[in-house]
Amino acid sequence: MELTVLGSSGSYGAPPASTCSGYLVRHGSTNIWVDCGNGTLANLARHIPIADLDGVVITHHHPDHSVDIYGLHVLWRYGLQREHLPLFAPAGVRSKLDALVDGDWGTTFDWIEVADGDKEHLGDIALRFSRTTHPANTVAVELSAAGRRMIYTSDTCSEWSPAEFGTGADLVVAEATYQRAVAHPPHLHYTAHDAGVRAREANAKRLMITHIWPMLDPAASVLEAEEAFGDRVTLATPHLSVHV
Ligand SMILES: [Zn+2]
Known part of the structure; x- marks a missing residue:
């Protein structure tokens, strides 16, 4: 599998990462866009023809x-004149996003509701979902193919662990919004320390941190995560691709 970061800015788009959360995960002929944060559709188009999604x-x-997802809807429906693109999301996402299109998604997407413990499949990639601890109904996702596993935590506070998917993942992409000295209450997100601790407890082989609050120094977040993880940590930056 290959992971390409499309955006990694925490909560709002600002330098240095600029674009918010989004990732392209590829294996074989399968291309999955995981999270559609602001700015990530344009970055996705730099890596694959959108029609190949x-x-x-x-x-x-x-x-x-x-x-x-609004931009993808417009492109898929009116530009490419395609329909029925599988879209996995937890309950409540569709109704919240309805306002983007006045409730009319047409047949652009096949909306597939996912919840804690669900397993799905898309082409060559298997998906599993786990409800994280975050105010919105949020799922972390495990993507696996050819015996390799990656876990994306999405947003979560420290009560949830990637070990919910079992230990020993090849890569954990963990949010690390805050640093220990600047963890803003209420604690809705990991600190870099939380990301390191949770990834170590889950016996992750590699850790990448993402969703860093733009006012923080990401190099300091990496150091904090490395200290807790006990190994090198990769910083997610747009257009970084790594093999899983
Ligand atoms: Zn969130």
């Missing part, structure tokens, strides 16, 4: 993870 996962309705 096989499906979408939206982990929760918060705009920094979802709003670029």
